[in-house]
Amino acid sequence: MTSAVSFQKVSRHFGAVRAVDSVDLDIAPGEFFAMLGPSGSGKTTCLRLIAGFEQPTAGSISIFGERAKGVPPYRRNVNTVFQDYALFPHLNVLDNVAYGLMVKGVGKPERQKAAEEALSLVRLPGYGARRPGQLSGGQRQRVALARALVNQPKVLLLDEPLGALDLKLRENMQEELKSLQKALGITFVFVTHDQGEALSMADRVAVFNDGGIMQIGTPEDIYQRPKTRFVADFVGSSNVLPPDFVQRYSGQHRWGSLRPESIRVGRVAKGDGVAARLVSTNYLGATTRLALDADGLRLHAIVPAGTKLPREGEAVTLTFNREHLHLMDEPA
Numbered sequence: 001m002t003s004a005v006s007f008q009k010v011s012r013h014f015g016a017v018r019a020v021d022s023v024d025l026d027i028a029p030g031e032f033f034a035m036l037g038p039s040g041s042g043k044t045t046c047l048r049l050i051a052g053f054e055q056p057t058a059g060s061i062s063i064f065g066e067r068a069k070g071v072p073p074y075r076r077n078v079n080t081v082f083q084d085y086a087l088f089p090h091l092n093v094l095d096n097v098a099y100g101l102m103v104k105g106v107g108k109p110e111r112q113k114a115a116e117e118a119l120s121l122v123r124l125p126g127y128g129a130r131r132p133g134q135l136s137g138g139q140r141q142r143v144a145l146a147r148a149l150v151n152q153p154k155v156l157l158l159d160e161p162l163g164a165l166d167l168k169l170r171e172n173m174q175e176e177l178k179s180l181q182k183a184l185g186i187t188f189v190f191v192t193h194d195q196g197e198a199l200s201m202a203d204r205v206a207v208f209n210d211g212g213i214m215q216i217g218t219p220e221d222i223y224q225r226p227k228t229r230f231v232a233d234f235v236g237s238s239n240v241l242p243p244d245f246v247q248r249y250s251g252q253h254r255w256g257s258l259r260p261e262s263i264r265v266g267r268v269a270k271g272d273g274v275a276a277r278l279v280s281t282n283y284l285g286a287t288t289r290l291a292l293d294a295d296g297l298r299l300h301a302i303v304p305a306g307t308k309l310p311r312e313g314e315a316v317t318l319t320f321n322r323e324h325l326h327l328m329d330e331p332a
Contacts, residue, residue, distance in 0.1 A: 031188075034192060104151075199236075228328060
């Protein structure tokens with residue numbers, strides 16, 4: 001099957017800065033694919049390379065089997081939704097959505113009809129006469145999405161599109177984007193630094209760091225089976241365990257990871273438990289996050305809200321199911 005987007009040893013250097021460094025990547029048609037990583041990790045540069053806003057220093061990019069080299073952005077069958085919406089304030093909503101079709105030379109009646117259909121698709125029917133300044137942030141984001149979709153791209157690129165929204169609206173938009181992608185069946189490539197956003201929306205996730213991909217997998221793979229210390233710490237803030245600790249419980253001298261929710265905290269000493277001291281608690285609503293010190297090793301546990309907790313500074317015993325101790329590929 002031909003990939004929707006394929007990178008073969010793609011690099012993008014800016015002087016001595018290796019923003020993207022020899023990346024191999026294949027995104028399937030109809031896939032919701034997330035590029036996740038901290039600022040400066042290379043994920044946004046990869047998105048710009050797909051869009052044609054940047055050109056590779058080395059390597060090649062294909063979009064549905066066609067080499068992208070030399071193809072300008074406006075001739076690529078992709079569209080981009082930006083975090084800042086990039087709407088024209090002097091145009092009404094309908095004309096903003098129809099702008100790309102106007103540039104392509106589509107007649108006014110046809111492009112306005114297509115724009116109205118796109119607005120209905122993002123649940124904004126009847127908003128065509130308004131100006132962007134009259135809309136909320138969530139509504140402006142929907143208009144930007146409609147403007148991208150009206151061109152019927154094969155690949156939709158989303159660059160931190162929900163970053164400017166408040167938490168509740170962002171959660172609602174996550175659900176709507178995922179539903180819309182499933183209904184349309186087109187490829188979504190979504191850039192974010194928010195781990196929860198990537199895990200809840202994507203079919204697969206690529207975790208970026210220092211211009212390269214640390215791991216690609218399903219959200220469950222990335223969360224439960226991180227390959228490196230960076231992935232374990234960045235995605236869900238797992239407990240990264242040193243080889244000496246891991247060897248005591250697995251017999252193998254390798255780096256390991258243990259999710260905070262896998263740790264049980266008790267006051268009664270148990271034979272194979274880990275002696276620790278409760279350092280602090282952080283109430284998170286549905287859960288409480290505990291910071292613990294185990295002979296100099298800082299660990300975190302997550303327990304349901306309402307759990308009776310020891311006092312800060314009190315000695316505790318930590319236990320866990322050894323099946324939940326994940327051994328990483330990273331050398332010890």
